[in-house]
Amino acid sequence: MSFELMSNLVGAFFTLCIFSFLYKDNPFYQMSEQLLVGISLGYGLVFTYERIFVPFLWQPIVLKHNFILIFPAILGTLYLFRFSRKLGWLSRYPIAFSMMSIGMGVPLGIHASILVQMRQGMVPLETVNLFLIFLGTIAVLLYFFFSKAHSGSYGKFVNVGKWYMMIGFGASFGLTVMARISLLIGRIQFLVNDVFGLLK
Amino acid sequence: MNFFERIQKLDRRYIYIVVALAIVIPLMIPYNSDNVTSPPTENLYQMIDSFAGRPDRAILLSFIHDASTMPELYPMEVAILRHCFERNVKVFALTWSPTAAPIIDFALNNVKEEYPDIKSGVDYCNFGYKPQALAMILGMGDNIATTISTDAEGRKLESLPIMNGITNYNEMNLVIEFSGSSAGGAWFVYARPKFGLNVAVGVTAVMAADMYPYLQSGQLIGMLTGLKGAAEYEKLVDVFAAYREPTRDYSIKKDANGYKLLPGRPFGKEILNDASTQKLIKITTQTKAVFTPQEYAGFVKKYPQQTAIFDNLKTQEGDNVVVDVTKITPALRDQMGEIAFADINRMTRNTIYKFKVARVGMNAQSVAHIMIILFIILGNIGYFIQKAKAAKV
Amino acid sequence: MKKTIPLFVVIFGGLIFVAYAFSPHKFLQDDFYNKFYVPWSYAAAPFAALLGIISLSMMHTSKIKRRAPKWQFSYFFFAGFIVTALAGLIGGMQKGGLLMWMFENMQMPMSATMFSLLAFYMASAAYKAFRARSMEATVLLVAAIVVMLAQVPLGVKISKHLPSISQWILDVPNLASKRGIGLGVGLGSVATSLKILLGIERSYLGGGD
CATH class of the missing domain: 1.10.287 (Helix Hairpins)
Known part of the structure; x- marks a missing residue:
């Protein structure tokens, strides 16, 4: 038995452990679930240590004597006070530090998700489709505007937005079905081809 | 009841x-079927193809997903890498997510196996895992080599041949993000307004419908939608980038004026709709190379020493000349040489499983x-x- | 001290970041961002990861101590965690090492399979829950069926026009509805960012005084 086949069989075993949940909850599934969390966390720890801690904190301080980085390291350790009831407020400092960058998101976010989208919503209505998009966008926006009662002719217009959304959700739903099936296909391709293809 | x-x-x-x-x-x-290509896929294909053979253009693949969405996204990555390797497009890869780092290696190694001439650091470069996405996205707008500093193998980027002619987003003009959650957001929110970078995405089908407003506004120049998008892209690569003219000699790499000759052919909508294209996209195993008599004559002309071997192998089926590659014994294969064998094998239009x-x-x-x-x-x-x-x- | 200083840091630093997004000045782009903010946030980042590790480990320890339901399986969590962590810290992260082998042959197949279970639930829901109870639900289902059929090769065999109809659905009504919703979400998230920036929204700092 080759090493590759053995590795694939290990993968196949855990794949089947998880699939066994479809029949009913069982110890194999529980075991795999906890192992999955444990391995992910272990991997995360090693990755953080090797790719972030060593190159961006240890080496700059120890090899390059960039001692100023001791301050952010202390700032980082304040995170751990989260567990203390009395000194928990100290963990607010590193959180505040990481929250600063939200300032950049305001102007750039306004640009990308509001201004550009509005500009595209206001192009000359040269084709029927552009008109339909324009109509739909306005109707959907008004549908979520609750300061005016949805009644009378205004209510009828706002209702158009609901139909647009139903079609939109339908499209999302159809694509979601596709996505879920694709994931299963991927796993079965692994079992059929990578594992049993080799056994042949 | x-x-x-x-x-x-x-x-x-x-x-x-x-x-x-x-x-x-x-x-x-398995049975043969046809996946109709959609405009978002075609647009992305054409954009990547427009960089073919240019030393001053490159694309960046950003892998932001873990194994859970691999069945949808991994075939896209393989198809795009294959396109780049076939058509000499410089390609970079990176990730902000630790769990995606092994996936980049999988994809690159998997495709590279089939392209012995393609070299790391010359034709492609894996930047590997980089923390702090935002710093990198903004930094690369200024200078890629100094921002990224080292690649996944620890080599200084400045000293790599692939960086010749590539400074920042002016050259590395297209980024494609593969993601099950972020979908290029960081790129088109931060890098597109500031640097005019082109952004495309390969997303899971779940989030595809939400991306259409960004496609129409041009914030995204193309999109691959789940497994379907991957299938479309595979088909486009088969029909255009991996296409080989039976009569053209691909060992000639430069034309009379010294311009680089690229294998494959440029995208054309009419070729896609042409009936002959159906022959190129079969997914069942193909073992027979089918030529018209003129094509066959042109094909054997490239191999004067092997003509006799091919003539022995050929059979007539209707108007066409057919060579069955399963009849080539190992001894015959040695006799004909690897180059001729690879060429006739390619003429069967067979696609390998991956x-x-x-x-x-x-x-x-x-x-x-x-x-x-x-x-x-x-x-x-x-x-x-x-x-x-x-x-x- | 407990809340005012962190709030001040967010407001002051946040405003610098607003300026950073607008101005190409060297102080903002280089001195503030590249030389201060980036290295500092790298250096602080590992501790945030440590926080997650400690908190998960504490949860499982208490599960074992309390003999909570299925407590025995928490040992598998520790086994997985300790073996991978040791394999990585001692053996390194290179391809072919034990850490990468475990990741590629255990973590990756398991997490991929976990998600693929959704396909089964989806099929079961399709049979048991997706009912055309109202006109709205019918429209939703019809749009979904058209899109589903148009995506696959067999659907195209049923009608040549399906792909263009599906593309129209995605390009026009879908686009309009998603743009409407997207604008709402965009405005909402900008408003939330502004509230944080101006110190009105403080819940991210946690409760207490």
Whole structure:
């Protein structure tokens, strides 16, 4: 038995452990679930240590004597006070530090998700489709505007937005079905081809 | 309990068995099918293809996903890498997510195996895992080599040949993000307004519908939608980038004026709709190279020493000349040489499994979709009949 | 001290970042961002990861101590965690090492399979829950069926026009509805960012005084 086949069989075993949940909850599934969390966390720890801690904190301080980085390291350790009831407020400092960058998101976010989208919503209505998009966008926006009662002719217009959304959700739903099936296909391709293809 | 009540209360495990069978059977029995390409895929293909053979252009692939969405995204990555390697497009890869780092290696190694001439650091470069996405996205707008500093193998980027002619987003003009969650957001929010970078995405089908406003506004120049997008891209690569003219000699790499000659052919909508294209996109195993007499004459002209071997192998089928590659014995293969063998093999238009994974999967997807639709219809019929009966009582 | 200083840091630093997004000035782009903010946030980042590790480990330890339901399986969590961590810290992260082998042959197949279970639930829901109870639900289902059929090769065999109809659905009504919703979400998230920036929204700092 080759090493590759053995590795694939290990993968196949855990794949089947998880699939066994479809029949009913069982110890194999529980075991795999906890192992999955444990391995992910272990991997995360090693990755953080090797790719972030060593190159961006240890080496700059120890090899390059960039001692100023001791301050952010202390700032980082304040995170751990989260567990203390009395000194928990100290963990607010590193959180505040990481929250600063939200300032950049305001102007750039306004640009990308509001201004550009509005500009595209206001192009000359040269084709029927552009008109339909324009109509739909306005109707959907008004549908979520609750300061005016949805009644009378205004209510009828706002209702158009609901139909647009139903079609939109339908499209999302159809694509979601596709996505879920694709994931299963991927796993079965692994079992059929990578594992049993080799056994042949 | 009547029949309709009973099928309404069918145990879910029977449904699970039907689902499993609907996927396993079509995977075991492959058949030829055609995935119609959609504009978002074609646009991305054309954009990447416009960089073909240019030393001053490159693309960046950003891998932001873990194994859970691999079945949808991995075939896309393979197809795009294959396109780049076929058509000499410089390609970079990176990730902000630790779990995606092994996936980049998988994809690169998997495709590279089939392209012995393609070299790391010359034709492609893996930047590997980089923390702090935002700093990198903004920094690369200024200078890629100084921002990224070292690649995944620890080499200084400045000293790599691939960086010749590549400074910042002016040259590395396109980024494609593969993601099950972020979908290029960081790139088109931060890098597009500031640097005018072109952004495309390969997303899971779940989030594809939400991306259409960004496609129309040009914030995204193209998109691959789940397994279908991957299947479309595989097809485009087969029809254009991996296409080989039977009569052209691909060992000649430069034309009379010294311009680089690229293998493959440029994108053309009319070629896609042409009936002859159907021959190029078969996903069942192909062993016969079919030529018109003129094509055959042109083909053997490239191999004067092997003409006799090919003439012995050929058979006549209708108007066409056919060479069956299964008849080439190892001894005959030695005699004809690897170059001629690879060429005749390519003329069978056979695609190896790893480059048609998505299309094989789409066959199963077909059956599964029909099944789900039948489930919805059956469930509704049962529901309405039951409701009608309840109303009567 | 407990809340005012962190709030001040967010407001002051946030405003610098607003300026950073607008101005190409060297102080903002280089001195503030590249030389201060980036290295500092790298250096602080590992501790945030440590926080997650400690908190998960504490949860499982208490599960074992309390003999909570299925407590025995928490040992598998520790086994997985300790073996991978040791394999990585001692053996390194290179391809072919034990850490990468475990990741590629255990973590990756398991997490991929976990998500693929959704396909089964989806099929079961399609049969048992997706009912055309109202006109709205019918429209939703019809749009979904058209899109589903148009995506696959067999659907195209049923009608040549399906792909263009599906593309129209995605390009026009879907686009309009998603743009409407997207604008709402965009405005909402900008408003939330502004509230944080101006110190009105403080819940991210946690409760207490």
